[in-house]
Amino acid sequence: MSTGLWLLLFDGLLVTLQLTVFGAALGLVFAFAAGLARLSGRRVVRGIAFAYTEGFRGLPALVVLFWLVFALPALGLQLEPLFAGVLALALNIGAYGAEVVRGAVLSVPAAQLEAAVALNFTPWQRMRLVVLPQALVAMVPPMGNLLVELLKATALVSLVYLQDLTFQGQIVRAATGETAAVFAGLLVGYGVIALALTRLVRLVERRAAAGLGRTPAREVTR
Amino acid sequence: MTFDWTAAWDALPQLLDGLVVALWATVLGYVLALVLGLAFALLRRTERAWLRLPVGFVVEFIRSTPLLVQLFFLFFVLPAVGIELSPLATGAIGLGVHYATYTSEVYRAGIDGVPAGQWEAAKSLSLSRGRTWTRVVLPQAVPRVVPALGNYAIAMFKDTPQLTVVTVAEVLSVVKAVGAQNFRYLELITVAGVLYLAAALLIAWPVRALERRYRKETA
Amino acid sequence: MTGERFISFDGVSKHFGSTTVLDDLSFDIRAGERVTLIGPSGSGKTTILRMLMTLTRPDSGTITVDGVPLFHERRGDALVPAGEAHLRRMRRHTTMVFQQYNLFPNMRVLRNVTEAPVHVLGLSRDEAEGRGRELLELVGLGDKVDAYPSQLSGGQQQRVAIARALAMRPDVLLLDEVTSALDPELAAEVLDVLRDVARTFDVTMLCVTHAMRFARDVSDRVLMFNEGRIIESAPPEQLFDAPEQVRTKEFLRSVIDET
Secondary structure: OOHHHHHHHHHHHHHHHHHHHHHHHHHHHHHHHHHHHOOOOOHHHHHHHHHHHHHHHHOOHHHHHHHHHHHHHHHOOOOOHHHHHHHHHHHHHHHHHHHHHHHHHHHOOHHHHHHHHHOOOOHHHHHHHHHHHHHHHHHHHHHHHHHHHHHHHHHHHHHHOOOOHHHHHHHHHHHHOOHHHHHHHHHHHHHHHHHHHHHHHHHHHHHHHHOOOOOOOOOOOO | OOOOHHHHHHHHHHHHHHHHHHHHHHHHHHHHHHHHHHHHHHHOOOOOHHHHHHHHHHHHHHHOOOHHHHHHHHHHHHHHOOOOOOHHHHHHHHHHHHHHHHHHHHHHHHHHOOOHHHHHHHHHOOOOHHHHHHHHHHHHHHHHHHHHHHHHHHHHHHOHHHHHHHOOOOHHHHHHHHHHHHOOHHHHHHHHHHHHHHHHHHHHHHHHHHHHHHHHHHO | OOOOEEEEEEEEEEEEOOEEEEEEEEEEEEOOOEEEEEOOOOOOHHHHHHHHOOOOOOOEEEEEEOOEEOOEEEEOOEEEEOOHHHHHHHHOOEEEEOOOOOOOOOOOHHHHHHHHHHHOOOOOHHHHHHHHHHHHHHOOOHHHOOOOHHHOOHHHHHHHHHHHHHOOOOOEEEEEOOOOOOOHHHHHHHHHHHHHHHHHOOOEEEEEOOOHHHHHHHOOEEEEEEOOEEEEEEOHHHHHHOOOOHHHHHHHHHHHHHO
């Protein structure tokens, strides 16, 4: 295989990583916005968040992607392709993430909130100082799973001609005719990235658990 | 350009045909996922390391790589090794194998949930290993994971648009075919989206009902 | 050391479903008074504390603290149900120690004690930490400032919770069965700390407890609850040694048999 084809794959890898990182960042924004909105006291806010999470958990990511890329221009809005990809992935993963956020916030015992009331924190301080720090720890493992799902979903953008790893793999396949080897190689590539992401999440998980004193972050005087 | 209701209406019958195909793919793939997933779960518990470790590796590998690339792999590589399958069969196998890696985790959790005392009781009655599994463990493990398994039916259905790459005539393939003629992508994809949403909610309905029943039984 | 009337309940009732928890209850607590609430479980004692902490609202009746209605505020001429701002003003008087400690697991011990003084009372971090260390010293945990709550015993956690409450400089300290979740030995160390607190701080204390010796030692007055009503109210010597009500006698006998 020529150097040019390797470079092509490397370019594709960069696009895939960009999609994963930006998709995760924007997805987190959606997840927190919708997850917290579903716990809002205001009915309208709750309703909008509910419609978003239920809607995008029922819609295939690929269909959302097609809609953004092929349907939206008909309404006069042409998105930058990479942004369309990131947006479609983030909308999808954010809907699942919202459930994670909601579940984690609800998993913080009511007694913690009562203690925060007894110390006269404002509602926002209760959220920021007491509930969220504890909820974040509970969020890490499921969010890690979603991150791998997001990585896998990035391959979909190759179907709307975004030049990610899978797209470039197709080019290499066409150029070399090494069908089995190229697709096997692609799968291994994704597998390795997924493994790296999983490792990263484990690290964050341990750090987060240490923040609750579950495993000693450093030696504590006894 | 505005939304052309006529174009949307005209494409509806073909899109519905595509939906039926997608549902078929889901059913076939789901059956495979249920059976293969159980096999994976059992193999990952065997005491034979030469079997347990490779199966574990394959399951983790399939679960952490894109379904789309796996579908490409099946589509191009199976014929090359002399296996000629219909697009629907290829798609169902792709979906089924991919989701078997998820269902196997669900089964595993269910099996782990059977109290150790049940195994000990079976041993004290000197039941054979096979009998212990089929008569004691699985009958307790499987019912409690039914709702979790159901959720993967919905997830799997939502992945059927990817079968367009193995030329299954599901909804997205219809969108592309019709769109190539009339360029009404806005209407086509919007209607397709509504159909997916409606179908997903329809599949979700019995799953939620099962979840509720399960919760009541365990409460 | 007791002053004028500080807390008063006037015709307060509370129902949970079909059960009556508080039944048209009226009583007063004077500033600086130490009052112990005793009675069988489910007789409404804890609900009193939770109401004073604004964690539970009464169905009817009025509670006033320092002459101001707790759950109502004046808007024009009318009294309307209190909003969050009013509740926050009223909560400045009061703080609570819980049966299950409820320390914040995400904060180290010192942070547990300083977080509210910094964010709610507006103290500087330095000032709050200085005071926090003093208070932790007072409860005998000066060497645990950097530990996480999960690394402490139940008794130690409860002592941190007491320090955390005192750091808010409350007028009223509510103690809700603070030793019920603890083994006798650990309970004793918590009660010793509370005796110190009663001696050194000029604070009104409302205490729900089954620790009768402690109640006798620190209380100015004991209220005996039964089925949502106060059936007897007297100084501890009188109530424990010469109870007037049959129900009180029965209750005291059952509690003493237990321990």
